[in-house]
């Protein structure tokens with residue numbers, strides 16, 4: 001797995017990343033190095049590092065192994081000291097094996113510092129990751145690539161098998177994962193909403209949504225927690241999310257959530273130093289949570305937030321509840337976190353309905369996120 005030395009790239013070896021108790025521990029070098037690589041690679045792709053995992057995200061993510069077994073490996077310079085420094089990490093691999101559902105599936109992701117590419121580091125990490133997944137009996141392997149632009153149809157654009165959405169075929173990610181036998185199943189549009197949203201537009205959308213929702217629905221807003229008595233129902237919304245969002249032919253199957261898992265999810269976000277804002281719509285006559293929308297944001301990066309899941313239960317669709325929970329969440333964000341300048345979100349290119357809501361709110365295209373799959377063995 002090693003390479004002869006060259007002037008630009010030292011020799012390197014692949015080791016499993018040690019898991020430190022905290023980021024001040026001497027063992028934290030690998031997670032700190034992963035965060036450096038994340039920042040370099042995402043800045044290369046997007047021109048900014050809002051989307052890079054920080055070391056505390058890596059640590060809290062690895063602490064949380066209850067529903068998914070996770071492993072991390074790093075490529076380290078062989079001439080590094082006995083306890084390497086973050087800068088000695090040239091690339092990294094993340095492997096995820098879901099354990100409470102989707103046990104046929106394994107995910108892997110590799111990043112290499114731009115200055116150390118095309119020397120086999122990516123391939124060596126990849127082989128390590130595929131081996132872990134195949135040894136664990138996983139038969140569907142999934143990975144993703146990120147892109148700063150989504151190209152128009154034509155030469156140089158690779159179209160997803162869904163028929164909606166493209167990636168630049170010559171970006172390093174697509175070239176690499178295609179050479180490993182992965183197929184481009186689906187592309188999500190990455191969009192950004194600059195804040196504040198035009199108040200007139202927001203008032204109009206809020207009024208339309210409230211009128212369509214009628215007196216039978218009321219909203220609740222929760223910050224940094226989900227009240228115990230609502231957790232089971234929020235779990236149902238997450239379960240539906242796993243099957244109702246379009247997936248193309250990606251072989252993700254139902255991922256059941258319950259009250260306990262909602263609690264674990266909140267704990268992991270808080271351990272990462274993230275805040276959370278959730279608006280739900282309750283159908284008052286039945287006491288059912290019919291819709292939800294989730295924003296999350298790193299507390300120490302006040303300029304941006306991520307728009308995460310939004311879902312309306314099938315039996316409650318057609319009453320603009322999706323728009324309602326999004327608008328209320330935006331209203332609350334403006335009050336509770338006025339430093340937020342932009343919101344990132346991702347939606348399947350074939351998800352016309354959700355894209356239409358986001359376009360109405362003022363989101364504009366900012367790139368793409370691609371899902372790739374390979375079937376192995378049985």
Ligand SMILES: CC(C)(COP(=O)(O)OP(=O)(O)OC[C@H]1O[C@@H](n2cnc3c(N)ncnc32)[C@H](O)[C@@H]1OP(=O)(O)O)[C@@H](O)C(=O)NCCC(=O)NCCS
Nearest residue numbers: 109110111112117118119120121122123172173175176179
């Ligand atoms: C994709 C990535 C991990 C490759 O890392 P790397 O160390 O350069 O990979 P390797 O040296 O093992 O390259 C293996 C093969 O991939 C293909 N490839 C990788 N980058 C390429 C590029 N820029 N142009 C053409 N082919 C490329 C080639 O077939 C290459 O073999 P070759 O160098 O013998 O021609 C790196 O470019 C990266 O971090 N990109 C951003 C993150 C990403 O997209 N990760 C992949 C999905 S998780």
